[in-house]
Amino acid sequence: MRTIRVSLAALLLLPLASIAQETDYSKIEIKVTHVSGNIYLLQGGDGGNMAASVGEDGIVLVDDEFAPLAAKIAAALKNIGVTDKPVRFVINTHYHFDHTGGNVPFANQGSTLIAHDNVRARLASGGSAGNGGTLHFEAAPAEKAALPVITFDHDVSVHLNGEDVRALHFPAGHTDGDAIIFFPRANVVHMGDDYVRYGFPFIDVQAGGSVLGMIKACEGALAGLPPDVKVIPGHGDLSTVAEVQEYVKMLKETSAVIGRAIHAGQTVDQMKKAKLLAPWSAKYSNDFVTADIFIETLYNSVTHQQHTPFVKHN
Numbered sequence: 138m139r140t141i142r143v144s145l146a147a148l149l150l151l152p153l154a155s156i157a158q159e160t161d162y163s164k165i166e167i168k169v170t171h172v173s174g175n176i177y178l179l180q181g182g183d184g185g186n187m188a189a190s191v192g193e194d195g196i197v198l199v200d201d202e203f204a205p206l207a208a209k210i211a212a213a214l215k216n217i218g219v220t221d222k223p224v225r226f227v228i229n230t231h232y233h234f235d236h237t238g239g240n241v242p243f244a245n246q247g248s249t250l251i252a253h254d255n256v257r258a259r260l261a262s263g264g265s266a267g268n269g270g271t272l273h274f275e276a277a278p279a280e281k282a283a284l285p286v287i288t289f290d291h292d293v294s295v296h297l298n299g300e301d302v303r304a305l306h307f308p309a310g311h312t313d314g315d316a317i318i319f320f321p322r323a324n325v326v327h328m329g330d331d332y333v334r335y336g337f338p339f340i341d342v343q344a345g346g347s348v349l350g351m352i353k354a355c356e357g358a359l360a361g362l363p364p365d366v367k368v369i370p371g372h373g374d375l376s377t378v379a380e381v382q383e384y385v386k387m388l389k390e391t392s393a394v395i396g397r398a399i400h401a402g403q404t405v406d407q408m409k410k411a412k413l414l415a416p417w418s419a420k421y422s423n424d425f426v427t428a429d430i431f432i433e434t435l436y437n438s439v440t441h442q443q444h445t446p447f448v449k450h451n
Contacts, residue, residue, distance in 0.1 A: 162205035167213040170375070172367050174323030175298050178375065179213060181206055185236040185371050188327040190320060191217055192298025195225035198248070199318050199327045201239030210239065211246070224248045226295050228304050229285060230329030230371065231312045232259040232344070233266075234276065240283040251293060252285035253306050255314030259344060260284055269342040270405070270433030272426070307331065307354035311338070311371070313345025317358045326362055327369040331355055332381055334373025336423035337391075337414075337431040340438060348392045348438045355385045387417055395435040408432050 160182070167181040172188070179187040184202030187210070196214055201207065215221065227244075229237050229252035237252075237260065244250055260279040267273030287293070295302040300323065304316040311330040318327040330338065331354040340346040359378055368376040391414055398408050412418075414428040422428040 160203075160205075162203065165206060165209070167206065167209050169213050169217060172323070172325050172369065172375065174320070174325070175219065175300065176320050176323040176325045177214075177217060178369055179210060181209065183235065184238065185230070185233070185330065186327070186369055186373070188318065188320075188325070188369050189214055189224075190298050190300050190302055190323075191219045192300075193220055193222070194297045195220065195222040197226045197228065197295055197297050197300075197302050198224045198243070199228050200230055200236040200329075201227050201243055202235065203238035204242050207239040207242035207246075225297065226251055228252065228295070228302070228316065228318060229256050230318065230327065231315050232256040233312070233330070233341070236330070236371075237279075237283065240285075241280060244282045249287060250283075250285040251287045251289075251295070251304065253304075253314040253316050254288045254290055255312070255345070256316075257285045257288050259312075259314060265343055266341050267343050268340060268430065268434040269437030271430050272339060272434075273343070305358070307350065307357055309345050309347045309350030310340075310354035311346050311351060312341045315354060317354065319358075319362065323367075324363055324365065325367045325369065326358065328355070328358065328371060328381070330371035331358075332368070332376070332384060333371045334376060334380075335425060336421040337417075337426040337428070337434075338388075339426055340434050342434060342437045346438070347441075348388055348435055352385055352388050352392075355381055355388075387421060391417055391431065392435050392439060395432060396439050399436065399439060405433055405436050408436065 165182040167179055170178040172178050175190055175192045177189045185200050188199040190197040227248045227250050240250055263276045263278035292305045300320055303319045307315050315329050315331055331351050364378055370376050394413050409429045409432055418428040
């Protein structure tokens with residue numbers, strides 16, 4: 138996990154134009170894991186986890202990592218041996234480039250791109266993203282082929298391979314365009330980056346994300362899912378409901394600590410000097426989002442100083 142964390146940090150802190158030059162995609166292999174039923178987990182490099190419903194009707198792919206890996210992803214799906222049919226639909230869980238980078242090559246091969254309204258808006262506009270502090274990156278407007286052609290405000294379902302693939306929007310979590318994807322027949326859920334396993338999470342406060350929204354997304358999703366559902370995180374290995382609940386507990390406890398410090402008039406620097414997140418650091422601090430960076434994130438999230446949602450939700 139340490140290599141992944143370092144690389145993720147590098148991706149965010151580098152200008153996007155330089156990422157392709159920094160990464161040797163020829164050395165990256167796509168790992169395929171059977172999760173349940175006709176659902177597979179695909180992982181490769183430092184991009185977000187992908188999920189695929191693979192069957193006689195074709196393929197529904199959740200997220201698509203980076204453009205240079207599109208051919209390898211397609212080959213890995215074909216090598217599963219279930220179908221020779223193409224990727225008919227790609228559902229983006231949010232707009233970040235490590236989850237949408239393959240949109241163009243898949244769209245050019247005939248895949249229909251689906252995402253929340255705000256994903257299309259943010260891809261089309263480009264701009265700044267980050268935690269309102271140390272973590273930040275700049276994105277240029279995406280080309281037309283990268284934009285989802287079907288968007289939704291609350292939820293959408295894709296009926297393929299005997300599965301009702303349900304994309305549910307939870308506002309203001311990791312970003313303001315998050316979708317959590319549930320495969321009810323296979324009893325699998327893809328949480329997007331509302332739930333990650335590398336430690337303290339990156340919350341894109343500048344793109345309408347918030348710790349409260351992330352908590353609500355995780356709890357809201359779990360409330361409608363079976364207790365034995367198999368959980369695909371946005372990053373990291375397969376997980377369980379119990380592990381998501383532990384993650385939510387950490388989010389609640391750390392945000393409460395920072396909330397009390399804000400009420401007491403402490404500055405971010407004072408919070409860092411006091412090591413307010415020390416009780417959680419051993420388990421959750423990482424090379425991507427350190428305890429100090431997460432203090433920034435929580436402070437900016439709680440105070441809404443950098444909360445700039447693209448679309449106002451009723």
